[in-house]
Amino acid sequence: MQFDKLTLYPCYDLHTPAITERSVLYFLEPINMGTLECESLISYLIRLAEAHCVTPDKLIKHKIYPFFWGHDDLSTSDKGIIGRTFTNRSYIKLLNFSGWYTSKLVESLEHLTLRRDLTCLTMMHWHELITCVYLLRDCKAWCPSCYSYWHQNKLPIYEPLLWSFEPVAVCSHHHYPLITQCPYCNHRLPIIAPNSRLGYCSHCGEWLGNLEKYYKKSHDLYHSELALQSELIKILGLLIALNTQASQNESIRFYRQIITYFQLKELENIELSNSQISQKRIHKSMSSIKHTIEDFWKLSSRVALENCSKN
Structure with a gap:
């Protein structure tokens, strides 16, 4: 057999290609990270x-x-x-x-x-600033208006971290009172159940975003608490939003050191004996946060006491 022309083919690369690490579970993106409405x-x-x-x-x-x-x-x-x-x-x-x-x-x-x-x-x-006393819920809380809006606009249903705090009684976006009881079966829902599904009751399985099933609280009572709620949401929301910077940003790390220092002194009016923490640096760090530690504790304690008196 005669071969007038021979075709040259490239050589096979027998080296194993570099394969990036694969995750066991999906690389799921958290919702609204770095904002007040960050997912829990x-x-x-x-x-x-x-x-x-x-x-x-x-x-x-x-x-x-x-x-x-x-x-x-x-x-x-x-x-x-x-x-x-x-x-x-x-x-x-x-x-x-x-x-x-x-x-x-x-x-x-x-x-x-x-x-x-x-x-x-x-x-x-x-954790140096926030303690679980009076602040964390034992059961799930949600805003039916948020659920309804996300469902209608085909957005993912989720639970903001802010809803986990007991003193937070209203939605930061809709200013609607957070709900803690299923309108269908009247059960208070656990924070997580074996069959939990976001936006649905873990007891009866009904959709929790049906606004027609909820009775709105008194308008006067709602407005009497709105200013206090707004301030509390600002403080907690700011800390939640700063989570993404807390481990990298030097000023935030220093602020956490100040928090620890004040907490060890039981947040009283103290004389700063630590020469490494100057008044100027403390004032600068506090100014960047907009609220002092005393502001937070006075506000959170006030809301918690009001909630306890109502119960």
Whole structure:
């Protein structure tokens, strides 16, 4: 056989191509990070489960729990991971805030999704300032107007971190009182349940964004509390919005040191004996935050006491 022309083909590259690391779970983007309306960690966990077409208890049991303890949770009773950790009120109310379980949950979710910013969905950066006394809810709260708007505009349903705080009684956007009881079955909803689905009752499964099912509170009572609520939302909202800068920004880190210093002195009118913290630097740091520590505690204590007296 005669070959007049030979075709030259490029050589095969037998080197293994560089493959970027793949995440176990979707690289899901948190909602409104760096703003007052930033998503909470529990909301992110429930959305992540829904994105994988599983219930939160399945995601926790088979993916998160092994990261916690190094083995699967094979228990099907209430003594399993769901009953023992994530639906126990003493633990669950801290998951959007700080503590060992919160840091471990953040660590596990970041490991599974390869994200590095999920701490910003909690108040871990501000644990020196915020304590859980009177501030964290035992049950879910929501704004039906937000749910309705997001649903109508085909936006993702989620729960802002701000809704996790007990003194926050109104929606920062609609100025509508937050709801804590299902209008269909009258149940108070846990912050997270084995079958939690954002925007729906975990007891009866009904949609919680139907505005016709809610009775609006007295207009006079609402306006009497609005100014106080607005101030509280400003303070908490500013700290939530600054979460994305708290670990990188030097001035924010210094502000956290000041918070710790004041808290150790029980937030009283103290004489600054620490020569490393000058009055000028303190004033500058406080000015950038717009509110003093005393302002926060007076306001949060006042709201908490008013809520306790009503109950």
